[in-house]
Amino acid sequence: MIRGLYNAAAGMLTQENRHDTAVQNLANVNTPGYKQVNSVARSFPEVLISMMGGSSDVPTPTIGKLNTGVFAEEALSLYQQGVIKASSKPTDFALVSDMEMTDPATGQNIKFDGSGKFVSANGEVIYKPEAFFTVQDQNGQIRYTKDGSFKVSTDGRLLTSTGYQVLDSNNRPIVLTGSVDSFKVDGQGYVLDPKTGARGQQIGVSVVGQPYQMVRDGEGVFRIDDPQGAGVRLLAGNDRVEVRQNYIETSNVNASEVVVDMNTALRAYEANQKVIQFYDKSLDKAVNEVGRV
Template identity: 30%
Template sequence: MINSLWIAKSGMSAQQTQLDVVSHNLANVSTTGYKRASAVFQDLAYQNLRQVGASSSEQSQLPTGLHLGLGVNVVSTSRDFRQGTPQASGKDFDIAINGSGFFQIDMPDGTIAYTRDGTFNPDSTGQLVNAGGHPLSGGITVPPSTAKMSVSDQGLVEFFDKAGAKLGGSNLTLATFVNPGGLEPIGQNLFRESVASGNPQTGAPDANGMGKTMQGFLESSNVNVVEELVTMIQTQRAYEMNSKAIQTSDQMLAKLGQL
């Protein structure tokens, strides 16, 4: 059997996965706090037909070997956690992180999820929740007579009435990870801690390496449309070349059958 059939097939499957990743990036180009993903490829096992360094005679060794590869495989999707551009929203409850860190979100199952999406609003009880209705960890509640909310660079949240009198305050805390790329995405702009990410390190914004909080801003996606379109074209060309390899292998087998 001609190995090129399987090898080209693995190449087509890998490029299809690459296109899936690129399509997902483009679909989320306007998603607040979205982090671009990319497919990571790895070559498959080799057929070792001649061992490099093997003896060719009593006094000489082979300078090279004969190793035939068996294709490619997608081993992971790597996520780019570089910061997106802060965009002014003009809303008091919108908060962006300028630097490292994640907002902590209390989930219904009692676990904590992490996000860069700072789209918050008070629910019916005044508690600040994200777009999915999940509250900020720590339970920041907006007093009923609040006319204005203020958030400092250091995460100090204060509430004022129409007369400017202070109604109360609270403090935001952020979380960082040794390996943010190891966080598990669970949808709704949320990530979950994993063994690979390490334990979260929490603290106040603008301290111990944490980013500053920016009120009235939202972090845009870090997807570069031009780069994704270039990657899409490269993926299409690679897919076409692998399909051409299958056609050529098929023609060679057909020619062999005519002998």
């Protein structure tokens, strides 16, 4: 009976985490570049139950397996591209990315599923590479973001909406030399001279080969603890990535799907709550009524 209480409590905690994740997604449905998060639940290891107290001459009979509950293991981000919307601000940017990869087994282009994953014939899991703006936090640490709603500081530095420094392809701060109205960038991210049209600094765009190794760091940015293991590299000329000025990538949150998931988590939470109340009443009877007999 006590084991049932623990299992139901674990279920409540898992559904609470699932509900909180859905609320977070809904709160960021209008946040540029936000990527939807899905809560992943896992079951605790099963245990094999055997009968106790038997004779040493008789083999102990096996009763069966027992599941020991569930827990919220992790939260996975979906890196599907959001809708690209036109903007009137010259400091708004969007990355239009459609990276291609070849299946090493067949030599054909990979068709990734909705989550950006592909499983080859030999069981190898391949993830779709994703492109991110390269930025720097206040401590000088490299971070990555899809939020291209930039702004310009008083000293001409290009910043993210939350104040992170936007870097160029050499990890140097991008500084505007002219007015914001004359700020022009081509499709490869090069800042164009307003008078001659000559290319200057290139907006830093990083391609991440293993995007599921990225960790949310708050304020719309991600960090990567092992850049080499995650396959981080600079944007190459043959990559199918375009930098679009005067555009912004919206959140990829599916609001209707998230609302359904939130309500499902609430109902499951209530069901586990009822189970705990049932066990509580049963224990009450066992202690206060059966104990008097």
